[in-house]
Amino acid sequence: MATYPVEQVAEWFLRYAEIVGCDDLSNLKxxxxxxxxxxxxxxxxxxxxxxxxxxxxxxxxxVVESIWRKYTKYGNAPIPADKEVxxxxxxxxxxxxxxxxxxxxFGQYSPWSLRNRTHDELPWKSTPRNHVxxxxxxxxxxxxxxx
Numbered sequence: 320m321a322t323y324p325v326e327q328v329a330e331w332f333l334r335y336a337e338i339v340g341c342d343d344l345s346n347l348k349x350x351x352x353x354x355x356x357x358x359x360x361x362x363x364x365x366x367x368x369x370x371x372x373x374x375x376x377x378x379x380x381x382v383v384e385s386i387w388r389k390y391t392k393y394g395n396a397p398i399p400a401d402k403e404v405x406x407x408x409x410x411x412x413x414x415x416x417x418x419x420x421x422x423x424x425f426g427q428y429s430p431w432s433l434r435n436r437t438h439d440e441l442p443w444k445s446t447p448r449n450h451v452x453x454x455x456x457x458x459x460x461x462x463x464x465x466x
Contacts, residue, residue: 354381
């Protein structure tokens with residue numbers, strides 16, 4: 320399985336949200352989708368990451384800091400997809416299917432519902448604030464609770 324730049328994974332979620340008519344994909348919600356996508360990938364593919372950037376345990380849940388900074392200007396508003404970025408042929412079919420499944424499972428929830436959900440889960444709860452959530456912890460938790 321391939322490892323992708325986290326920017327491409329984030330853009331995939333933004334585009335997919337527009338396709339399916341999701342109108343609440345804010346930075347907060349995007350962060351949680353990235354966390355669940357990484358967790359699912361780690362669980363499904365023996366600890367292989369979907370992207371290499373760390374996920375931090377911030378006050379409002381798991382965050383990929385570079386993506387948070389990129390989209391912070393949108394505040395709580397939905398983030399528009401960037402039509403200039405070409406994603407065609409970038410994702411392997413199994414990875415794209417996995418992203419769709421993550422979106423179908425978690426994209427139905429509001430940003431704050433996802434935030435609260437992550438606060439109830441061991442990976443975020445057991446990681447000190449502003450520290451990296453251990454990929455192994457994400458893999459184990461997702462394997463036991465979602466697969």
